Amino acid sequence: MAIFVYAENINGVYKKAAFEAVAYAKSIAENAGDSVTAISVNPTDSSDLLYKYGAEKVINIKDEGLKNFSAKAFAQAVNEVFEGKIIVFPHTTDASSVAPMLSILKNYSLITNVLETPENLSPFQVKRKAFSGKGFMHAKSETEGVILTVSQNSFGAKENPVSGTEEIKNLSVSNDDTKVLSHEQSTGKLDLKEAEIVVSAGRGMKAAENWGMIEDLANVLGAATACSKPVSDIGWRPHSEHVGQTGKAIAPNLYVAVGISGAIQHLAGVNSSKTIVVINNDPEAPFFKSADYGVVGDAFQIIPALTEKIKALKGA
Ligand SMILES: Cc1cc2nc3c(=O)[nH]c(=O)nc-3n(C[C@H](O)[C@H](O)[C@H](O)COP(=O)(O)OP(=O)(O)OC[C@H]3O[C@@H](n4cnc5c(N)ncnc54)[C@H](O)[C@@H]3O)c2cc1C
Missing domain, CATH: 3.40.50.1220 (TPP-binding domain)
Incomplete structure (x- = not known):
């Protein structure tokens, strides 16, 4: 069964943290003898960028209703296509709010801020950051599947090129809970969370x-x-x-x-x-x-x- 990964994009462009999440998913897949399937919502970037980090398959969700971010609607969309036991998210602001929603929908455990490749796959056990990085914890999943978020810069965006395939999935998930009234650009020229x-x-x-x-x-x-x-x-x-x-x-x-x-x-x-x-x-x-x-x-x-x-x- 494939290891899934949520490849986050902003306005269609993949985030650096998405590549790290794909690389992390690839390392699990290699240990488990599996492949990696990446899921992204309305990307405009080429799937080649995800193949480069080891995703053998990319599922591109096309949904006009998901032009604006909503954790609940994005979790529902991911839930429509995620058919595995393990999914990896980057620990970014948006992705780390989608992951817990998906955890509820799937009834899978959620382990956030993971730092290293798993110590064990069954039962799933991994080291994670705790107390705002002042300590560590070894967390074990006791559910059938597990949802992870990878602490940024913990694993690294390691390249592992594969030849991949792309699937387009047309969805129309309801996204009516929140209406965006206006967008406000922060003053910095560079996105602080993405800056090197x-x-x-x-x-x-x-x-x-x-x-x-x-x-x-x-x-x-x-x-x-x-x-x-x-x-x-x-x-x-x-x-x-x-x-x-x-x-x-x-x-x-x-x-x-x-x-x-x-x-x-x-x-x-x-x-x-x-x-x-x-x-x-x-x-x-x-x-x-x-x-x-x-x-x-x-x-x-x-x-x-x-x-x-x-x-x-x-x-x-
Ligand atoms: C619940 C809670 C949450 C908090 N959350 C945050 C948070 O998210 N982020 C955060 O930053 N703080 C947070 N704080 C505040 C935090 O405790 C500190 O008070 C704060 O980080 C201090 O800011 P500072 O270092 O800019 O100022 P100061 O503590 O006043 O330090 C200024 C420093 O500048 C140095 N300095 C002075 N002049 C010069 C000079 N000419 N050249 C070089 N160095 C000089 C001084 O030696 C000193 O070390 C929080 C506090 C609480 C209670």
């Missing part, structure tokens, strides 16, 4: 008008900008940039934290980043304990100098 590099700043920047240097550094690095909670609470930055336990959880390849103390609630949203660079003038700042690289010094001197250095390197 994030430059983030905190109260150490002293005032909203000092953010120009943070944006300059982000621009030269091709990074998205983020901030700590108090910064968005004061109104120095928009709430869409707030990361942490009560903000967005992100897992970029590089997280640069400027003038942020590293409170546990902040770390909860960023500690899955691959590499963390901390710039802070207090050598005792707690963030240094979680840093891969630390710079002790005044951000107002370091950030412009760093930006110039990177510009020079890029120009060379």
Whole structure:
């Protein structure tokens, strides 16, 4: 029986996390001697992108009624085509709200934020992240099937090219519970959750008008900008940039934290980043304990100098 995976797209374009979920599903399929079937709703991207990560089959749901996201309607659509015992979702905002709805529809257990390939397939057992990344847990499924969400950047989008086939499934799922009245674009040029590099700043920047240097550094690095909670609470930055336990959880390849103390609630949203660079003038700042690289010094001197250095390197 195939291992299924939900390949999330935004406006038809596959998310990076979808490729990681396909790669994760492929690793389970290889252990189980199975194949991978990916499900996507109204994609415009080519299925070739999913074959590249190991999906032998792609089921493209076409449904005009699902142009706007609704967790309930998307779960119903996935339920129409999912015929297996295991389905993998990326742990993104939208996908991690579809997964529990599907778990109810199927009466399958739900294991979120998985970090590694399963320890056992029957019964299904896997390591997962717990307590906002401060601990781990080994979870065992006791139902006939299991629904998983993969913690972003935990497994990696490993390529495993196969030749695949595509099936179009026309559906018309009811999506009447919520009406979208208007769309509001967040100010950042890059999607914070998808960005490979994030430059983030905190109260150490002293005032909203000092953010120009943070944006300059982000621009030269091709990074998205983020901030700590108090910064968005004061109104120095928009709430869409707030990361942490009560903000967005992100897992970029590089997280640069400027003038942020590293409170546990902040770390909860960023500690899955691959590499963390901390710039802070207090050598005792707690963030240094979680840093891969630390710079002790005044951000107002370091950030412009760093930006110039990177510009020079890029120009060379
Ligand atoms: C229930 C709850 C939920 C929370 N959720 C979140 C959350 O989701 N995200 C979040 O961020 N916080 C959250 N918080 C708040 C959190 O506890 C901290 O208060 C907050 O993260 C601190 O923000 P900060 O690091 O920007 O500010 P501060 O703690 O004031 O730290 C500023 C840092 O800047 C440094 N600094 C000062 N001047 C300079 C300079 N010139 N150069 C370099 N460094 C300098 C200082 O040494 C200091 O380390 C939450 C709190 C609670 C109680």
